[in-house]
Amino acid sequence: MIYIHVPFCRSFCTYCDFYSEIATDGLVNKYTEAVCAEIRERAKEIDPSLPTLYFGGGTPSLLPLPALTKILLTLAECGHGGPWAEFTMEVNPEDIVQKGVSYVRSLMTLGVDRISMGVQSFDDDLLRWMNRRHNAERAREAIRIVREAGIQNLSIDLIFGLSNLSDSTWEATIDEALALGVNHISCYQLTIEGDNALTHMLETGDYVEATDEQCWRQYYTLCRKAAAAGYNHYEISNFAKPGFEAVHNGGYWQRKPYVGFGPAAHSFTGRGRGWNSSEIEGYTHTDEALSVEDEKIETLMLALRTSRGIDEEFLRSNCSGATIDSLLGERALVKEGRRFRIPEDHFFVSDEIIRELV
Ligand code: SF4
The missing domain is CATH 3.20.20.70 (Aldolase class I)
Known part of the structure; x- marks a missing residue:
């Protein structure tokens, strides 16, 4: 990409x-x-x-x-x-x-x-x-x-x-x-x-x-x-x-790697994020590794923005079972097969739901 x-x-x-x-x-x-x-x-x-x-x-x-x-x-x-x-x-x-x-x-x-x-x-x-x-x-x-x-x-x-x-x-x-x-x-x-x-x-x-x-x-x-x-x-x-x-x-x-070219462009290596400075001449590129915690939060935030949602195993191994059950009870989260997603009628408050999970 x-x-x-x-x-x-x-x-x-x-x-x-x-x-x-x-x-x-x-x-x-x-x-x-x-x-x-x-x-x-x-x-x-x-x-x-x-x-x-x-x-x-x-x-x-x-x-x-x-x-x-x-x-x-x-x-x-x-x-x-x-x-x-x-x-x-x-x-x-x-x-x-x-x-x-x-x-x-x-x-x-x-x-x-x-x-x-x-x-x-x-x-x-x-x-x-x-x-x-x-x-x-x-x-x-x-x-x-x-x-x-x-x-x-x-x-x-x-x-x-x-x-x-x-x-x-x-x-x-x-x-x-x-x-x-x-x-x-x-x-x-x-x-x-x-x-x-x-x-x-x-x-x-x-x-x-x-x-x-x-x-x-x-x-x-x-x-x-x-x-x-x-x-x-x-x-x-x-x-x-x-x-x-x-x-x-x-x-x-889905957090696939991409390379961004040009001033102010961002990149993602799969394990770290990079960005270019905001100037036309002599712009520079900086890379920063993501911590395990950052990776977890990013994966949750990006996947739960989509109707495809997130894999059950990832969610259960990274988030509190009590929080997941409570969100399921409120129908702020729904389970379909082996995946969890935020239903459309809760998309507008997805940031709060994700904050609860992390
Ligand atoms: S100023 Fe340029 S970059 Fe910003 S919203 Fe308008 S068209 Fe897009």
């Missing part, structure tokens, strides 16, 4: 806490050279058993095709030229509309077979408040273009849990996403952290946080509507039509 971080944006979203720079030709060139050098240096760390490639960001659709091609050729030189079990590219709807069908076809020629689009909402007022570059109509057009190019495996991101997102606006956004029939939806509750416009608005009183009850209601509205439309809620934040579950992200939840 390979992750490549593309830390460029055209503008910054109100709530964003990711490392990203405004894309300029000079910076993009420096970035491309640095990533290719890192690939040559660290390619031996790549485990070929799950050949997935994921370009995330930032905004990977800002990366010019020659730069993308150069990175892919460097991977191929190092023995990782595909074919890929899944090759995902995150895109901004506005880039897709501006670059058109030919751009998406070029991505497909390079091997991309899955697009993850940052739609966030189909409400123009909210998109403006988020300082997104697109409006709802451009998102619809981008989805149409991706399909016209021939990509079926299309995921969109949506955000809920904003105090200025009314239940009726949220329902309209979900209804539109479902009516468009995208095969995968990733849905995240707004988090307020870092140094960005939203944290400043919170300090000045220009924004108040959504209540837990509002977040809970919006989350379960999506669960209910997605289930009725035939989506499998296979991970806390992810819904897929059968057969469209994300392979690369599935690897993260």
Whole structure:
């Protein structure tokens, strides 16, 4: 599994806490050279058993095709030229509309077979408040273009849990996403952290946080509507039509090793975590081994986020039997065959359940 971080944006979203720079030709060139050098240096760390490639960001659709091609050729030189079990590219709807069908076809020629689009909402007022570059109509057009190019495996991101997102606006956004029939939806509750416009608005009183009850209601509205439309809620934040579950992200939840290239990218060796510093020029890589306790907590946290859950033997040998029985009694945990999982109606409080277990 390979992750490549593309830390460029055209503008910054109100709530964003990711490392990203405004894309300029000079910076993009420096970035491309640095990533290719890192690939040559660290390619031996790549485990070929799950050949997935994921370009995330930032905004990977800002990366010019020659730069993308150069990175892919460097991977191929190092023995990782595909074919890929899944090759995902995150895109901004506005880039897709501006670059058109030919751009998406070029991505497909390079091997991309899955697009993850940052739609966030189909409400123009909210998109403006988020300082997104697109409006709802451009998102619809981008989805149409991706399909016209021939990509079926299309995921969109949506955000809920904003105090200025009314239940009726949220329902309209979900209804539109479902009516468009995208095969995968990733849905995240707004988090307020870092140094960005939203944290400043919170300090000045220009924004108040959504209540837990509002977040809970919006989350379960999506669960209910997605289930009725035939989506499998296979991970806390992810819904897929059968057969469209994300392979690369599935690897993260099963703790399969991956190598992350590029500024601010993270890696996982199977026994330790690594990360790159957040700067374009001269970024550095650091590795840290996980303690036995960290491994246990990570395994529990990642597996219990999924509908597949966790193996009985692992749970019983690492957690208190009394806690497991009590959670089973409350139906905060259910047992199916040799596996335990958190049922969907408790997904929203999964952090508390996992805290009890560890
Ligand atoms: S949310 Fe995405 S597009 Fe918006 S500023 Fe952050 S990285 Fe860029």
